[in-house]
Amino acid sequence: MQEFPCFIEEIISRCKKKIVTLLLFFSALSLITSCASYKKMIVPELFPKQAQFDQSGLDLERLNSEKEELNTATQQIVNDIQNDWAETRAVRAVEINKLFENLKKQSEIDLAFQTISDLPATELMSEAGWEMLMRSAGFYSNVYQKNKSLRRIINRGDVANDIPPKTLLQSQKFLWDRRNQKRLERNQVQLSLNNANRRVFENEKQWDNLFNATYKIMRFGSELISRTISLDRGKPLPESNIIRLIPLLKKWDIVCQKSPRRFTDKFIPGYFGHSGIYLGDNLFAEVIQSGSVYASPHKFLEGDEFIVLRPKTITESQNDKMINNLKSQMGKKYDFNFNVESPDRLFCTELIYLVYDHIAWETKKIAGRNTLLPDYLVKTALVNNELELEYFMNNAEIIKKPERIFVEKLLKKK
Secondary structure, three states: OOHHHHHHHHHHHHHHHHHHHHHHHHHHHHHHHHHHHHHHOOOHHHOOOOOOOOHHHOOHHHHHHHHHHHHHHHHHHHHHHHHHHHOOOOOOHHHHHHHHHHHHHHHHHHHHHHHHHOOOOOHHHHHHHHHHHHHHHHHHHHHHHOOHHHHHHHHOOEHHHOEOOOHHHHHHHHHHOHHHHHHHHHOOOOOOOOOOOHHHHHHHHHHHHHHHHHHHHHHHHHHHHHHHHOOOEOOOOHHHHHHHHHHHOOOOOEEEEEOOOEHHHHOOOOOOOEEEEEOOOOOEEEEEOOEEEEEOHHHHOOOOEEEEEEEOOOOHHHHHHHHHHHHHHOOOOEOOOOOOOOOOOEOHHHHHHHHOOOOOOOOEEEOOEEEOOHHHHHHHHHHOOOEEEEEEEOOOOEEEOOOHHHHHHHHOOO
16 A cells, blocks of 8 residues: 555656656747747737748848838938927827838838848848848837837837837847847947947836836726726617718718717716717727727617717828728727827727828827827817818707807817
8 A cells, every 4th residue: 555655656756857848848949939039120920921032032232222211201200209299299190100101111121131131041141131130220229219108109019000019129139139239349330329228228128117017007997997887888779860860971970979878978078978980881980998890870879969070071092091091990909098199009089090190180188198089079170171060969959060159068068
């Protein structure tokens, strides 16, 4: 009987050894893969379906020329963003869209540089590809990294442009890797950096980690409150709204609604509590707590009062751009931070902000971040000649072209 416990102990001992071996194996595997993404500067998920480059077709000079043009455009975009902040206003939607569209193109060229640097047959070309990667990272350091607000926005990512979180952080790790710095010295390559060094980067990274932790905690708290109060809601009655309002709507109308049956309506500053885009053919686009979605009238028209904003003219090029903007934003998660300057997540009015990026929307700073309330969509329409107030509808009446005084009085209510 004493042999049985000894046998069990031997089995347990062997299992422990196997478990330790497996843990060591997976730890080593994780370390190897992290080093690979660290080296590549761009996280590998960025272009998972990217076609393989034809080695004979890689033109380093052309790629470098294209990158220089993008860098020039990027510098102008960043200057415009900094001017917005200097004048204490939110970054304009068109600048946010351009920023990430440009970053996507830059990242695609960086991937080509990485492909060149990995070429085994031509050592000289491989070295040139690596140098271009280092110069890209140096450019990002000078233009993106030095501005803490900008780098934090970029490091949250933007799925609309295939930019994953921490892309900028990866590039800076690549830049300040000691092996790469020594390689620069050996090759006598000098990068023009604005008094930056590894110690500064590490300090920035620590502060960013602390800020991001706080940002996520605030988002979690806001989400918890929002989801709790959203459980209490009256029964919506959209059928009458559908019959009365849908025939009046045109494609690209913006519909703001007040829903007093929803408990959440009492917590949203201003009169109106939600907004969406009418796309024609009985289809809306909106952002709800599950994210940005396409919605039927039965899902969207649940309010008691509505106001319709209509763009006066939409050119063909604007229409195409708005379609692309809309498609790229669909499927994003809900932004419980309500930050209109950070497109990693969306709330209802932010979708409108980014889709209609040719309109200068009025925003408001709340709790340290710029946001866009549904009432501010209406306020923009009162002063912007690109929009007009087309209809107001409640349970009792429909008012075509409501007068300014009527709308201003409405917005003062709660």
